[in-house]
Amino acid sequence: MLIAIPLFDRFTALDAVGPFQVLVQLPDATTIFVAERPRQVTDHTGALTLRADASLADVPRPDIIVVPGGPGQADHMGDSPLRDWLLAADQTSTWTTSVCTGSLNLADAGLLTGRRATTNWMAMDELARLGATPVRERYVFDGKYATAAGVSAGIDMALALTDRIGGAEMAQRFQLGIEYDPHPPYNAGSPATAPAEIVADLLARSRFAAA
Amino acid sequence: MLIAIPLFDRFTALDAVGPFQVLVQLPDATTIFVAERPRQVTDHTGALTLRADASLADVPRPDIIVVPGGPGQADHMGDSPLRDWLLAADQTSTWTTSVCTGSLNLADAGLLTGRRATTNWMAMDELARLGATPVRERYVFDGKYATAAGVSAGIDMALALTDRIGGAEMAQRFQLGIEYDPHPPYNAGSPATAPAEIVADLLARSRFAAA
Secondary structure, eight states: OEEEEEOOTTOOHHHHHHHHHHHTTSTTOEEEEEESSSEEEEOTTSSOEEEEOEEGGGOSOOSEEEEOOSGGGGGGSSSOHHHHHHHHHHTTOSEEEEETTHHHHHHHTTTTTTOEEOOOGGGHHHHHHTTOEEOOSSEEEETTEEEEOSTTHHHHHHHHHHHHHHOHHHHHHHHHHTTOOOOOSSSOSSTTTSOHHHHHHHHHHSTTSOO | OEEEEEOOTTBOHHHHHHHHHHHTTSTTOEEEEEESSSEEEEBTTSSOEEEEOEEGGGOSOOSEEEEOOSGGGGGGSSSOHHHHHHHHHHTTOSEEEEOTTHHHHHHHTTTTTTOEEOOOGGGHHHHHHTTOEEOOSSEEEETTEEEEOSTTHHHHHHHHHHHHHHOHHHHHHHHHHTTOOOOOSSSOSSTTTSOHHHHHHHHHHSTTSOO
16 A cells, blocks of 8 residues: 655645554555655745655555645646646545645646535635535545545544545544544634634635635 | 754654644744754654754754654653753743653653653553653643643644643634644544553553553
8 A cells, every 4th residue: 555645845744744644554554755856845834844755756656645735735736747646646546635725736637626525724715716516524535535624634534534444443543543532722623613803814814815 | 932843763743743733833933843963853654754953952942842752752761862952951941842752751851750741641651650640631731841642632732832822812823724623533532432442452562561
């Protein structure tokens, strides 16, 4: 089982590392961070650098693709090596997945056309514009495509994917392995539950804000 | 506000990246991954490599210390550069924190003696042996010391720390920023809720299993 996680400049670290920490536990899994060429890739904060150990070309046929999001995803819309790789790798993948705005890249490649999918709560309109049917859920499965909501949602998506791959016992085992018994101090993790003024302010500052 | 996250070989990636993704949002925060010397540091799975951009000596007085756990923490118990750094940096830190078995290193340095603290659910006895008073909670504050339970618990701890530093509005804002609205497919993230046979099996395979 080969799992490929493409990185790009200004990706969001937890988008990639959340599902990584779950899926790396899959039996006989090999997990590889990839980029256009093997190199060190810095996240959107500028403070975290992850190493991509292989090039996209080195990993043409992963079983599972996990595309993280982050501001840098916008640089890979339209003609790009990442888009070309996604289109080709998706032809043989068992699962094609994304976290946060990574789903915009899947949609841009045409992979989510007419499919139910999700993304960062601020990017729902953009996802619709790209041809998908946006759904406000923590994660959405449509065929072999699994898309997660923003940033931390990749953890939940990866556990749900584990459930589909290996069953309930495996998913529960992996959940206990990362001690994922969430108790955030507030209930403010979605626009439906966060205070309205915080929702409005984040949206206004977002790159997806109406011009 | 200077935040230092020490890395070591065979750390657990989500232990470090979870709280990173929260605390990096603090106003005027500078977040630095540190190690004995600046280098690339590989996690306990062997599949993920994060870069430590500075040496421990380069960052002697961080405001916030976040010590991740992972199997590699055991290599830094007793006399070690990491222990020396923790002891010195703790003298001027505002907050000294840990995730998962990182609390064993704080305890080994004597920083948790007689204090309420937590750790990975499998390491509670070891934490007690090192002089702390183990508490089975998602995160525990005792004075300026904040310790989180296993792996993913660093996210919750970092949000609670944000609450103490910047108040409820800031904590809620950061929570929405990482869309932390957890919906795991099962309720199996703690030994209290996971099926008993999974708990027993993970414990038996653990490095903390009774000999």
